[in-house]
Amino acid sequence: MKKIGFIIVCLSGALxxxxxxxxxxxxxxxxxxxxxVSPRYIQKTLEETDVPNAVTSILADYRGYDTxxxxxVIFAAGMSCLILLRVFKRKDExxxxxxxxxxxxxxxxxxxxxxxxxxxxxxxDTMWTPYDLIIKTVSRFLVPxxxxxxxxxxxxxxxxxxxxxxxxxxxxxxxIIMAIAFDLRTAMRRxxxxxxxLFSALGVFIYAGLxxxxxxxxxxxxxxxxxxxxxxxxxxxxxxxxxxxVEIGVxxxxxxxxxxxxxxxxxxxxxxxxx
Amino acid sequence: xxxxxxxxxGKYNYWLYIILMMIGLYAMxxxxxxxxxxxxxxxxxxxIILFYVSIGCKKGATIPILxxxxxxxxxxxxxxxxxxxxxxxxxxxxAIVVSVSTFGVALALAVKIYQKYKTxxxxxxxxxxxxx
Numbered sequence: 001m002k003k004i005g006f007i008i009v010c011l012s013g014a015l016x017x018x019x020x021x022x023x024x025x026x027x028x029x030x031x032x033x034x035x036x037v038s039p040r041y042i043q044k045t046l047e048e049t050d051v052p053n054a055v056t057s058i059l060a061d062y063r064g065y066d067t068x069x070x071x072x073v074i075f076a077a078g079m080s081c082l083i084l085l086r087v088f089k090r091k092d093e094x095x096x097x098x099x100x101x102x103x104x105x106x107x108x109x110x111x112x113x114x115x116x117x118x119x120x121x122x123x124x125d126t127m128w129t130p131y132d133l134i135i136k137t138v139s140r141f142l143v144p145x146x147x148x149x150x151x152x153x154x155x156x157x158x159x160x161x162x163x164x165x166x167x168x169x170x171x172x173x174x175x176i177i178m179a180i181a182f183d184l185r186t187a188m189r190r191x192x193x194x195x196x197x198l199f200s201a202l203g204v205f206i207y208a209g210l211x212x213x214x215x216x217x218x219x220x221x222x223x224x225x226x227x228x229x230x231x232x233x234x235x236x237x238x239x240x241x242x243x244x245x246v247e248i249g250v251x252x253x254x255x256x257x258x259x260x261x262x263x264x265x266x267x268x269x270x271x272x273x274x275x
Numbered sequence: 276x277x278x279x280x281x282x283x284x285g286k287y288n289y290w291l292y293i294i295l296m297m298i299g300l301y302a303m304x305x306x307x308x309x310x311x312x313x314x315x316x317x318x319x320x321x322x323i324i325l326f327y328v329s330i331g332c333k334k335g336a337t338i339p340i341l342x343x344x345x346x347x348x349x350x351x352x353x354x355x356x357x358x359x360x361x362x363x364x365x366x367x368x369x370a371i372v373v374s375v376s377t378f379g380v381a382l383a384l385a386v387k388i389y390q391k392y393k394t395x396x397x398x399x400x401x402x403x404x405x406x407x
Contacts, residue, residue, distance in 0.1 A: 005304035013297040017290065025285040027334035029356050034333060038362045039355040046341055046353070054339040054361035055368065063365060070369040077376030081383045160340065165372045254372060261379035268386055 050240040051158045059163060060243040060250075064222040067246070068207050071253050075204045078257030082197070085269030093272075096128065097121040125183055125273040139181035146174035154251045158240060164247035168254025175255075176262045184267055184274035193263075193271060196256050203253025210245050222246075288329045296322035309385050309395045313378065320374040324367045331360035339364070 024031030041058055051057040059067050097106040097114050100122055108114070114121045154167030179187035211222040219226035224242025225235035233241060266274035283290065299322060302315025339361035341353060385395060392400050 002305045005301055008304060009297045009301045012300070013293055016293045016296070020286050020289040020293070021282060023286055023289055026288045026329060027332050029333040029336070031330070033330045033363065034355075034360040038331075038360040041361060042339060042341070042355050042358050043353050052341040054341065054358065055364050058361055058365045059368060067369060070373055073373050074376045077373075077380050080380050084380075084383045084387055161338065163368075165368055169372065169375075257376065261376070261383075265379065265382050265386060268390070 048236065048239070049243065050236045051243060053158055053160065055161070056157050056163050056243060056247070060246045061222075061224065061239060064211070064246065067250065068204075068211065068222070071204050071207055071250050074257050075200055075253055078200050078260040081261045081264045085264040086271075087269045093270075094126065096124050096126060098124045098128070123185065135181050139177050143174050143178060146177070147171055150174065150251075150255075154247060155244075157247055158244070164250030165254055167247075168251040169258060171251070171255040172258030172262075175259050179263065179266070179274055184263060185272065188263065188271060191259060196260050196263075199252050199256035200260060203249045203251070203256065206249030206252065207246050210242060210249070214242075289326070292322045292326040292329070295325070307397050309388065309397065312397075313381050313385065316381070317374065317378060320370070324370055324374075327363040327367045327370075331363035333359050 024033075028034075041054055041062060045054045045057045046052055049057045049061055051061075095108045097108060098104070098121065099106065100120060105124070105128075106114075106121070114123070150167045150171035152167075153162035153170060154164060157163035157167070175187060175191055178190065210224075214223045214226045215221050217226035217229050222242075224239040226238075227233065227242050228235045228238040231238060231241070263271055263274065296319055299315045299317070299319030302318065303312050306312050306315060333356065336357055336359045339358045341358065388400065389395055392403050394400060394403075
């Protein structure tokens with residue numbers, strides 16, 4: 001298998017390398033990719049959408065359908081992780097509790113539980129390592145700044161590199177940091193699974209709903225200039241705000257799906273203890 | 276010979292991506308461990324993403340964020356050659372997030388396979404399948 005694989009790889013690599021002689025030189029301004037539709041995007045983006053960042057305006061306006069279905073793909077990926085891994089039956093599982101003042105560990109089997117918010121006992125992971133003060137403190141300080149930065153990346157996506165996808169991933173990472181630095185239960189108490197599932201659907205709903213709203217107002221699907229009829233913008237501004245609304249939808253969906261994928265894979269779907 | 280060197284120097288980016296892509300393809304074909312196959316898939320995706328981003332490059336151009344001052348006066352003030360092609364960036368922006376999601380689904384499947392067969396080695400999984 002290894003030899004066949006090597007031969008296949010060498011053959012296809014050689015074919016691809018042979019094909020590179022037809023490719024334009026690196027950085028050629030007259031290459032086919034840069035000559036047909038992209039000049040129009042660059043020239044018209046400010047005039048038509050009032051968004052200086054051409055990447056954002058193409059992402060959410062000119063190629064809005066594409067991005068809508070990409071968001072749907074992400075939503076589907078999160079849901080398939082959930083469906084594949086999530087176990088709802090609570091079997092006779094081992095639980096470990098630690099007496100906070102003495103440090104004695106209790107091993108509980110079966111149905112009996114100690115409430116999670118007990119003052120004397122705290123639940124610990126099976127592979128428990130003592131909390132690291134530095135990691136806990138630093139992540140506690142960092143998480144709000146990461147989240148503010150994520151919101152900045154989202155809201156400033158019109159004028160600087162950024163947007164819904166990037167901001168959503170940063171915000172999701174801040175929640176994943178919580179789950180890694182503390183434990184999965186602490187993170188899940190702050191961002192519950194139901195909210196997570198709801199948010200991942202809500203993001204796609206905001207995107208598609210905004211498109212459908214434009215349809216209801218008499219325009220084409222995702223034609224944001226129709227929003228000017230109900231909001232006090234002029235049509236070009238309305239497109240910029242429509243892009244922002246869509247980016248918020250993408251942000252929410254991506255953030256929720258990142259958390260969903262992480263918690264399900266890290267805890268094998270039990271959502272009790274993770275990495 | 277000089278033509279060949281000229282060719283390689285002008286298009287070395289494609290050569291690098293093809294090598295990277297072939298590393299990923301080889302890992303997907305030849306590696307026995309499912310996680311290593313997934314890492315190969317990710318390398319493959321990264322190669323394609325780099326390839327697209329390099330297509331959008333223009334020599335001497337800057338990022339496709341238009342300068343606000345003077346831009347409202349009309350389209351003729353915007354020189355296309357000053358800004359790199361934004362389209363590949365848009366395509367790859369979504370492709371990165373989709374690749375993360377596909378990687379997540381693939382990892383979820385790998386977790387399920389591990390739960391069922393207690394191994395991630397392909398030959399051992401096939402052996403267990405034949406035993407039944």
